[in-house]
Structures are given as structure tokens and as C-alpha cells.
Amino acid sequence: MADTTLVGAAPTHPTTAQIAAAIREERARRGKRAALLKHIFLIITSLVMIYPLIWMLASSLKPDNQIFGNLGLWPSELRWENYTAGWNAMAVSFTRFFLNSTFVTVLSVIGNVISCSFAAYAFARLEFSGKNIWFALMMMTLMIPYHVVLIPQYILFLKAGWVDSYLPLIVPRFLAGDAFFIFLMVQFFRQLPRDLDEAAMIDGCNPFKIYWAIILPLSVPAMATAAIFSFIWTWEDFLGPLVYLNDMRDYTVPLALRSFIAQDSVSAYGQLFAMSVLSIVPIVIFFIIFQRLIIRGIAMSGLK
Amino acid sequence: MAAVTLSEVRKSYGGLEVVHGIDLEVKSGEFLVLVGPSGCGKSTLLRMIAGLEEITDGTIAIGERIVNDVPASQRNLSMVFQSYALYPHMSVRKNLAFGLTNLRMPRPEIERRVAEAAKILQIGELLERKPRQLSGGQKQRVAIGRAIVREPQLFLFDEPLSNLDAELRVQMRVELANLYNRLGTTMIYVTHDQVEAMTMATRIAVLSKGNIEQVGTPYELYNFPRNRFVATFIGSPKMNILEANAMGGAATVADFGTLPVVVPDGPISVGIRPEQVLIGRDGDLVAEGKVTLVEYLGSEIFVHLRLASGRDMLAKAANTAQHKIGDEVSVALRRESLHTFDANGLTAPRATTTA
Amino acid sequence: MNKFIRRNLAGYTFLLPWLIGFFALAVGPIVSSLYLSFTDYDAVAAPSWIGLENYEFMVKDRRFWKALSVTFSFVVISVPAKLVFALAVAMILDRGVRAIGWYRALFYLPSILGGSIAVAVLWRQLFENDGLVNTLLGVVGVDGPNWLSDPRYSLTTLIVLAVWQFGSPMLIFLAGLRAIPQELYEAAEIDAAGKFRRFFAITLPLLAPVIFFNLVLQMIEAFKSFSGAFVISGGKGAPLDSLLFFTVYLYNEAFSYFRMGYASALAWVLLLIIAVFTAVAFWTSKYWVHYENERS
Ligand SMILES: Nc1ncnc2c1ncn2[C@@H]1O[C@H](COP(=O)(O)OP(=O)(O)O)[C@@H](O)[C@H]1O
Ligand SMILES: [Mg+2]
Numbered sequence: 001m002a003d004t005t006l007v008g009a010a011p012t013h014p015t016t017a018q019i020a021a022a023i024r025e026e027r028a029r030r031g032k033r034a035a036l037l038k039h040i041f042l043i044i045t046s047l048v049m050i051y052p053l054i055w056m057l058a059s060s061l062k063p064d065n066q067i068f069g070n071l072g073l074w075p076s077e078l079r080w081e082n083y084t085a086g087w088n089a090m091a092v093s094f095t096r097f098f099l100n101s102t103f104v105t106v107l108s109v110i111g112n113v114i115s116c117s118f119a120a121y122a123f124a125r126l127e128f129s130g131k132n133i134w135f136a137l138m139m140m141t142l143m144i145p146y147h148v149v150l151i152p153q154y155i156l157f158l159k160a161g162w163v164d165s166y167l168p169l170i171v172p173r174f175l176a177g178d179a180f181f182i183f184l185m186v187q188f189f190r191q192l193p194r195d196l197d198e199a200a201m202i203d204g205c206n207p208f209k210i211y212w213a214i215i216l217p218l219s220v221p222a223m224a225t226a227a228i229f230s231f232i233w234t235w236e237d238f239l240g241p242l243v244y245l246n247d248m249r250d251y252t253v254p255l256a257l258r259s260f261i262a263q264d265s266v267s268a269y270g271q272l273f274a275m276s277v278l279s280i281v282p283i284v285i286f287f288i289i290f291q292r293l294i295i296r297g298i299a300m301s302g303l304k
Numbered sequence: 305m306a307a308v309t310l311s312e313v314r315k316s317y318g319g320l321e322v323v324h325g326i327d328l329e330v331k332s333g334e335f336l337v338l339v340g341p342s343g344c345g346k347s348t349l350l351r352m353i354a355g356l357e358e359i360t361d362g363t364i365a366i367g368e369r370i371v372n373d374v375p376a377s378q379r380n381l382s383m384v385f386q387s388y389a390l391y392p393h394m395s396v397r398k399n400l401a402f403g404l405t406n407l408r409m410p411r412p413e414i415e416r417r418v419a420e421a422a423k424i425l426q427i428g429e430l431l432e433r434k435p436r437q438l439s440g441g442q443k444q445r446v447a448i449g450r451a452i453v454r455e456p457q458l459f460l461f462d463e464p465l466s467n468l469d470a471e472l473r474v475q476m477r478v479e480l481a482n483l484y485n486r487l488g489t490t491m492i493y494v495t496h497d498q499v500e501a502m503t504m505a506t507r508i509a510v511l512s513k514g515n516i517e518q519v520g521t522p523y524e525l526y527n528f529p530r531n532r533f534v535a536t537f538i539g540s541p542k543m544n545i546l547e548a549n550a551m552g553g554a555a556t557v558a559d560f561g562t563l564p565v566v567v568p569d570g571p572i573s574v575g576i577r578p579e580q581v582l583i584g585r586d587g588d589l590v591a592e593g594k595v596t597l598v599e600y601l602g603s604e605i606f607v608h609l610r611l612a613s614g615r616d617m618l619a620k621a622a623n624t625a626q627h628k629i630g631d632e633v634s635v636a637l638r639r640e641s642l643h644t645f646d647a648n649g650l651t652a653p654r655a656t657t658t659a
Numbered sequence: 660m661n662k663f664i665r666r667n668l669a670g671y672t673f674l675l676p677w678l679i680g681f682f683a684l685a686v687g688p689i690v691s692s693l694y695l696s697f698t699d700y701d702a703v704a705a706p707s708w709i710g711l712e713n714y715e716f717m718v719k720d721r722r723f724w725k726a727l728s729v730t731f732s733f734v735v736i737s738v739p740a741k742l743v744f745a746l747a748v749a750m751i752l753d754r755g756v757r758a759i760g761w762y763r764a765l766f767y768l769p770s771i772l773g774g775s776i777a778v779a780v781l782w783r784q785l786f787e788n789d790g791l792v793n794t795l796l797g798v799v800g801v802d803g804p805n806w807l808s809d810p811r812y813s814l815t816t817l818i819v820l821a822v823w824q825f826g827s828p829m830l831i832f833l834a835g836l837r838a839i840p841q842e843l844y845e846a847a848e849i850d851a852a853g854k855f856r857r858f859f860a861i862t863l864p865l866l867a868p869v870i871f872f873n874l875v876l877q878m879i880e881a882f883k884s885f886s887g888a889f890v891i892s893g894g895k896g897a898p899l900d901s902l903l904f905f906t907v908y909l910y911n912e913a914f915s916y917f918r919m920g921y922a923s924a925l926a927w928v929l930l931l932i933i934a935v936f937t938a939v940a941f942w943t944s945k946y947w948v949h950y951e952n953e954r955s
Contacts, residue, residue, distance in 0.1 A: 019849045020845050020849065023845065023848050023849070035756070035757075038751055038756055039756075039757075041751065042748075042751065042752070042756070042762050045748065045766075046762060046765045046766070049765060049766060049768075049769060049823065050765060050768070052781060052782075052785055052791070052823075053768075053769075053772070053781075055781075055785075055791055056777075056781045059784075115676040115677065115680070116677075118673045118674070118675075118676055118677070119673065119674055119676065119677035121673050122669075122670045122671075122673035122674040122677075123674075126669050126670040126673065127666065127670065128666065128667040128669070128670025128671055128674075129663075129666075129667055131670065134674065134678075137681065138677070138681070141681070141685050142879075143879055143933060143934070143937060144685060144689070144930065145879075145882065145883040145906070145926075145929055145930065145933060146883065147883070147885070147906050147909050147910070147926055147929060148688070148689060148692060148926040148927070148929060148930045149684060149685060149688035149689060149692070150913070150926070151688075151692055151695065151913050151919055151922055151923050151926060152687065152688035152689075152691040152692045152695065152923075153684060153688050154702075154913075154914075155691075155702060155919070156683075156687075156688070158702065172680060172684050174676060175676050175677065175679050175680025175683070175684060176676050176677035176680050177680050177684055182677065206669070207669035207673070208669075211673070232771060233774070235775075236772075236774045236775040236776070238774075238776055238885075238886040238889070239885055239886065239910075242914075243914060253776075254775065254776035254777075254886075255776075257776045257777060257780060258776050258780075258890060260780075261780060261783070261890070262894075269784065272780065273780075273781075273784075276776075276777035276780050276781060277777070279775065279776070279777045280772055280775055280777045280778075283771060283772060283775070284768075284772075287764075287768060287771050291764045291767075294767070294771070295763060295764070295767060295830060298767075298827055298830045298831065
């Protein structure tokens with residue numbers, strides 16, 4: 001209520017424009033000092049935010065005895081051996097883990113983008129009976145924690161003989177399992193003018209052709225956003241591999257990292273950090289390249 | 305080229321009927337304009353013909369074929385949209401060729417048609433551009449080009465000129481008329497602008513609230529409107545309407561006196577076009593009034609008048625007339641230029657004049 | 660009939676993968692999980708019906724209550740803290756900050772990395788007895804506790820981890836703040852409304868839908884969080900179950916002890932808790948969330 005009275009009152013004020021101009025001037029004067037304070041705050045906050053990550057990077061290059069009790073970031077000597085030794089520290093080399101992760105991630109991303117864009121196209125562009133109900137149900141699945149469906153899914157995949165393979169991780173991705181991506185794409189598709197579909201219809205396209213020749217090419221940013229998020233989340237996924245993969249040769253990178261701590265909780269911290277750093281390198285690279293898309297994607301979908 | 309026949313065509317959204325049983329015959333090779341105020345159902349009707357909207361009831365035939373269940377792509381027609389609807393990710397050339405590629409037409413034939421359309425519409429040097437690099441007028445040409453390469457039996461236009469500025473609109477109007485004369489294909493053209501309708505149509509269908517009010521040539525609609533809606537909708541500036549009262553074959557029009565009419569007793573209205581309102585005393589009915597505003601248009605002048613009773617009229621006068629605001633003038637009407645509408649707004653037959 | 664098929668064919672064809680997934684991987688599992696929650700099941704022998712026994716056991720299960728209280732504490736503390744922080748930073752970033760793109764990206768980075776095992780591993784080391792945090796505290800003369808082995812402090816590490824990932828609600832707040840017309844603030848300033856008044860009279864009410872949205876989302880996320888707690892607590896909720904998140908307890912019951920029936924009952928309780936929290940948020944929202952295009 002209070003805000004509406006404020007808004008209502010302003011235009012009737014006789015010298016609104018002048019006062020506003022004066023305020024802008026005053027603001028500009030005060031602006032400089034405020035801007036400085038803001039920047040100091042922001043810089044300190046960023047440093048605090050980023051410090052742990054830098055510390056991890058620095059520690060990955062330090063000898064083990066310099067990691068703890070030591071604030072300094074610069075190692076006395078650069079221990080690149082942490083990387084080479086860490087890479088082969090376990091019974092199976094990290095080459096294998098990275099290949100496994102890449103395999104699962106690439107297929108998951110493809111599955112996600114295809115199946116979710118299918119569903120999104122149906123929801124955003126096609127008419128069919130029951131559409132609104134299905135859409136509501138789809139949105140409800142956003143709420144369901146993975147833990148709730150995990151056990152029955154596990155039993156299902158166990159019976160199918162899929163445990164200890166990548167199928168339980170990949171097949172659901174081809175069944176539009178992540179409603180978040182459907183929602184993101186629906187939001188995007190809805191912005192495209194309807195006339196385009198209709199012009200294409202008259203130009204002889206059926207719905208499949210419209211999806212393929214009109215909607216997809218115009219949705220590259222949305223597809224890319226979905227692909228990037230899908231990449232990041234699959235790469236980081238821990239619970240799925242934890243449940244379904246038991247043989248170390250099948251491990252993905254996060255699973256391998258976690259065995260790393262479990263297997264020797266004592267000494268090789270430098271190596272542990274080295275592998276931790278490597279495990280997030282793909283994500284950081286993706287983030288640096290695509291941060292615009294990622295940030296726009298968050299604002300667009302309003303999710304996660 | 306094909307005729308289009310609509311019979312008893314209806315459309316409802318949810319429970320709400322927006323097109324009420326339309327019967328319309330579009331002759332082969334005709335330029336038919338659907339005109340009416342916005343929201344009256346023109347687009348809906350056109351989209352039903354196009355196959356973009358399902359028909360709730362009735363039948364639509366293109367040529368001999370009933371197309372109710374034929375998808376848009378198989379109706380052999382082209383449509384030009386108000387928003388142009390050019391595919392943003394394709395070059396102009398691809399935009400033009402897209403429909404033809406979908407028909408699996410041989411490449412040389414596609415190229416021939418694209419080149420020909422580009423020549424007709426003078427868009428040859430734009431072919432490699434993307435739509436966002438085109439001006440409004442150029443987009444419009446490409447949209448039309450995309451329609452003509454198909455060489456369809458029927459063209460549909462939904463307010464194609466309304467996104468253009470006034471000057472371009474006049475120019476494109478002429479070009480569209482030329483295009484029609486050149487191709488001779490059946491065209492159905494939707495607009496809310498009666499000037500567009502009058503200048504381009506071979507026949508016009510006037511729509512209002514989901515009903516057809518009248519179908520006829522521009523001449524027929526202008527001179528013999530079937531009812532008051534058509535009479536006031538067609539013609540610019542609008543026809544003057546004077547409320548009147550009929551009693552025993554004579555109508556009393558305030559300010560002007562009485563005239564013979566052929567309508568049942570009761571409240572009626574009498575209409576007269578501004579160019580037939582004469583300033584002076586040279587008419588069958590005369591009233592006194594005052595000039596309230598003069599609009600000089602160059603070729604003619606609009607004189608706004610207020611009669612003694614306080615009602616306003618508009619007269620169109622020659623550009624040589626010398627009227628000033630405040631002038632006291634006489635206003636004369638000739639009986640043969642009056643339109644009489646009964647209580648329901650239907651045009652009444654003319655009274656055989658004697659007096 | 661033919662018409663009906665034609666009208667629906669394309670839509671359902673495109674929807675088909677999702678429909679299969681929806682029934683096979685969401686509805687089916689939820690229903691069978693309800694069934695399993697009334698059974699004793701070890702994933703090998705056939706499930707045997709035991710009625711309400713799992714639920715009766717749950718009521719008396721100390722670890723269940725512990726897991727609930729740990730999870731609730733985590734949600735109730737971390738979500739508001741994260742949102743307040745996100746809003747504060749978003750407001751500072753909102754208008755006329757140079758290099759905003761930089762800050763935005765930097766602040767968002769932890770949200771992207773937060774779910775990774777690498778960060779969980781890092782966190783564990785940060786809060787070690789002689790880890791970075793205690794070293795830093797030592798510099799200012801505070802003798803830091805033993806974060807990871809003292810049950811009084813262990814949850815703090817995870818709360819800090821959650822707040823550290825304030826980036827995505829911040830981005831959503833930023834988008835929301837952008838949508839508030841600048842003139843409102845000028846009008847308020849002319850009416851001599853101070854900074855706080857402006858915040859409470861304009862920003863907060865106009866941002867209410869966004870706050871609500873973030874709240875629901877972060878709550879659900881917090882209830883679901885798993886990998887950080889799992890790694891930091893050594894997979895078991897240690898020390899002394901002080902990090903026994905509901906999800907961690909559930910995982911262990913199911914996949915360490917193969918008590919699938921009991922774990923299913925736990926899963927259903929989790930689902931209900933999240934549903935209730937979401938419903939309460941929606942239900943109360945009508946008292947404090949007013950949408951702009953709403954007529955009153
Ligand atoms: N998809 C729709 N759903 C509901 N009502 C519609 C829809 N499309 C059009 N209408 C209604 O049908 C009427 C006719 O619309 P339209 O044919 O677009 O009018 P016109 O093109 O003459 O301006 C309008 O009252 C409009 O509100
Ligand atoms: Mg229209």
C-alpha cells in the first residue's frame with residue numbers, strides 16, 4: 001500500500017522535475033564516494049569468495065608439509081610432480097576416469113538437449129489435448145528429490161541388469177528427465193513469433209520440419225545454455241555414479257576423487273588437490289567461455 | 305487460379321463464437337478485400353481459409369475441393385503476414401526458396417523462379433542479405449516474393465501494409481495492384497483500412513462482428529450501401545448521419561424539414577456523404593449553420609458545420625471556396641443524394657421523387 | 660476420431676520421450692516407493708509386506724529424528740542467510756557499478772563449482788584443525804575450534820559452503836531489481852523517503868515475487884543437498900551424526916545396509932516434507948507477495 005501512495009503522490013507535486021534534477025546532481029556528487037566504497041566492498045567480497053579456490057590451486061603445487069598452517073599462496077617450489085603422481089596414484093589412472101566422465105557427459109548432454117527440446121517444442125508450440133495438465137505435472141517434477149525415485153529406479157535398473165554400466169546414467173537423459181531444461185526451452189520457444197511457424201506451415205512444413213528448420217536454428221542460444229548446464233551438472237554428478245558404478249575402472253572423476261580421500265586420508269594432500277583442480281578445469285573453462293550464456297540462462301529461467 | 309467458396313463457416317474460441325455462419329463466394333481471378341473494424345474476425349476468416357485455424361462448422365472449398373481437413377501446406381496457396389514472418393536465420397534467397405525446396409522442386413526451376421520474383425519485385429541485390437538487414441519496405445517485398453515463387457492458385461494477405469509508413473504504403477498499394485494485374489491470380493486481402501479496400505479490390509466484403517454486412521464492387525458499396533454500417537464504414541471522410549423521425553411516409557429531419565420516405569414509422573436516420581453537402585441554398589432541403597472549422601487539404605477543403613439545432617455536419621468543398629470560422633452559411637441537400645436507413649439500420653428504398 | 664488423432668499426433672509424438680520418462684522414472688518409482696515403504700526388502704529377496712512397521716520403527720528411531728533436526732537446522736539457517744546475502748550483493752551491484760560483469764561472474768563461479776566433489780574435498784581441508792580457516796582465525800587471535808570433529812561446529816562448515824554459493828539467487832535478484840522502474844525511487848526521494856524507507860516501501864514489496872521464488876527454490880535445493888555433506892562427513896554423517904543429513908541417512912540405509920523398505924519410507928517422508936514446505940510457502944505467499952499486474 002505504502003508504495004502506491006508514494007507513486008501516486010509524485011506526479012501531482014508541482015516541481016517534481018526540478019527536484020528530480022537536483023537530486024540527480026547531488027547524487028552524482030555523492031556518487032563518487034559511494035562508488036569507491038562499493039568497489040572496496042565488492043573487491044573484498046570477491047577475494048573472500050575466490051580465495052579458497054586459489055588456495056586450492058596453490059596447494060596443488062606445494063609440498064605436502066607446506067599446505068596446512070600456511071596462508072601464503074606462493075609455494076617455495078613448484079611441485080608439478082603432484083600432478084603426475086596424483087594422476088597415477090590409484091590402481092586405475094585418471095586418464096581412464098576422465099575418459100569415463102567424458103563419455104557419460106557427452107551422451108547425457110546430447111540426450112538432454114534432444115529430448116528436452118522435443119518436449120519443450122510440444123509444450124510451447126503444438127496444440128494437443130491435455131497439454132496444460134501435462135505441463136503442470138512436468139513442473140511438479142522439478143520439486144521431486146532424486147532420492148525419492150532413486151531406490152525404485154535402482155531396483156528397476158538392477159533387474160534390467162544395467163547396474164555397473166553407464167545406462168542408468170545416460171538413458172534417463174534421453175527421456176527428458178530434467179524438467180529444468182524443458183522449462184528453460186519452453187520459455188525461449190515462446191518468445192519466437194508464431195507467424196514463423198505458420199509461414200512455414202504454408203511453405204509446406206509439417207511440425208517435425210518446423211521444429212528442425214525453424215525452431216532449432218533460432219534457438220541456438222537456448223540449446224547452448226541447456227547444453228552447458230547439462231555438461232556442468234553431469235560432470236559434477238556424484239550420487240548417480242556412486243549408486244550405479246562399483247568397479248573402479250568405471251568410475252567417473254568425482255567418484256575417483258572421493259575414493260582418493262577414502263583410500264589414504266593421511267598424507268598426499270598435494271596430489272589430492274592437484275586432481276581436484278584438474279577435475280574442475282573443464283567446468284571452469286566452460287564457465288569462462290560461456291559465462292554470458294550461463295548468466296543469461298539463469299536470469300531467463302529463474303531457476304537453480 | 306481458383307475460386308473459393310465459404311458456406312456457413314463458423315468459428316468459436318472456447319464457447320465464444322467470433323465468426324457467425326459466413327457465406328462467401330470468391331470468384332476465380334478476383335481481388336477480394338475483406339474489410340472491417342479491427343476485431344471483427346477478418347484474420348480469423350482468412351486463417352481458416354489458409355488452414356491455420358480449424359473450422360468449427362461449415363465448409364470451405366478451394367476450386368472444386370473441400371479443404372476443411374486439408375493441411376495448410378497442401379492447399380496450394382500463399383500467405384503474406386502483417387509481421388512479414390520472414391525466417392530470420394535464412395538469407396532472402398533461402399527465404400524465397402524454402403517453400404519450393406519443401407516441394408522437392410528441381411534446383412534449376414527453383415533458381416529460375418527466385419530470379420524471376422526478384423526481378424518483378426526489384427530485390428535482386430538483396431538476395432544474400434538476412435531479413436534483419438532489410439528496411440520495412442524491403443521486408444515487405446521479400447514477403448510478397450516468397451508468396452509468388454510458389455505460383456499458388458490463391459494468395460492471402462493479412463494487413464500486409466499496416467506496418468509501413470504512409471508513403472510506402474501508398475507505393476506498395478500500387479505495386480500490389482500491378483502485381484495482381486500481371487498475375488491475375490485469385491487474391492483475398494484483409495485490411496481494416498477502407499481506402500486500401502476501395503483502391504485495390506475488384507470486390508469488397510464488409511465484415512462486422514463476425515458477420516458479412518455486404519459484398520460488392522467498390523462502386524456498389526459506395527453508392528448503394530445495404531445498411532448504415534456499410535454506408536459509414538466505406539468512404540472517407542465518413543458519411544454524415546442525421547437522426548430523423550418517420551411518420552406516414554414522411555420523415556422530419558431537424559433543421560432541414562421533411563422529406564418523403566418509404567419506411568415504417570419510427571426513428572430512422574438519413575445519411576449524406578460530405579461531398580454531397582452543398583454550401584448555399586441550391587438543394588431540396590436547406591438549413592442554416594455556422595462554420596466551426598476549416599481544414600485545407602490542397603485539392604479540397606473540409607468544412608465543419610454546426611447547424612442551428614447544435615448537430616455537426618461535414619461538407620467537402622472545392623479548394624477555391626472561401627469559408628472562414630464563424631461564417632454563417634446555408635446548407636443544402638439534394639434528395640437524390642440522401643440515403644435513408646430504417647430503425648434497424650437497413651437501407652430503405654428511395655421514395656419516387658415528385659415534389 | 661480421425662480428426663482427434665490428427666490434432667494430437669504431432670504433440671504426443673514430440674512429448675513421447677518425456678512421457679515415457681515421466682511414467683517410468685518419476686510416477687512409477689514414486690508409487691513403487693510408497694509400496695516398498697510398507698515392506699521389508701533387501702533388493703535381493705522378494706519384498707515382504709510388513710504394514711506400518713517401517714513407520715512405527717521410524718517414530719522410535721533416534722537417528723531418524725537426528726537426521727530431521729540436522730536437515731531442518733541446515734535449511735532454516737542456510738537458506739535465509741544465503742538469500743539475505745544474495746539480496747545485499749545484488750542491491751550493491753544493481754545500479755551503476757563498473758565492471759559489473761566481472762563481479763557477477765566471480766560471484767557466480769562458486770555456484771557452478773559448489774556441487775562438485777572437488778569443492779567438498781577442498782572444504783574439508785579448509786576446516787581441518789590446522790586448515791586455512793583456523794590459521795586465519797589464529798592471525799586475529801582466535802583459537803578456532805576443531806570444526807570437523809566437534810559436533811557443535813560441524814554443521815557450520817556446510818552452512819558456510821551453502822552461503823558461499825549465493826550466486827544464483829543473486830543473479831535472479833539482479834534481474835528482479837532491474838525490473839523496478841527507477842522513477843519510483845526518484846518519486847520516493849522527492850517525498851523525502853530515506854534509504855531504509857525506500858528499501859521497505861519500494862524494493863521489498865516489488866521484489867516479493869522474486870524473493871518468494873528464490874525462497875521456494877533454495878528450500879527445495881537445501882532439502883535435497885547431499886554430496887557436500889556426504890564427503891565432508893566421511894559418508895556417514897560423522898561426527899556423532901551431527902552431519903547426518905536426511906539424504907545421507909537415506910543413502911546409507913538403502914545402499915550401505917540394503918534396508919530398501921525402510922529407506923523408501925524415509926524417501927516418502929522427505930517427499931512429504933518438501934511438499935508441505937512448498938505448499939506452506941505458496942499458501943503464505945498470498946499474504947506477502949503481490950504481483951504487479953494483480954488487481955486488488
Ligand atoms: N486464439 C484466440 N482465442 C480467443 N479469441 C480469439 C483468438 N483469436 C482471435 N480471437 C477473437 O476473435 C475475434 C476476431 O479476431 P480477429 O480475426 O483477429 O480480428 P481482426 O483480424 O478482424 O482484427 C476477436 O474478438 C478476438 O479477440
Ligand atoms: Mg487481424
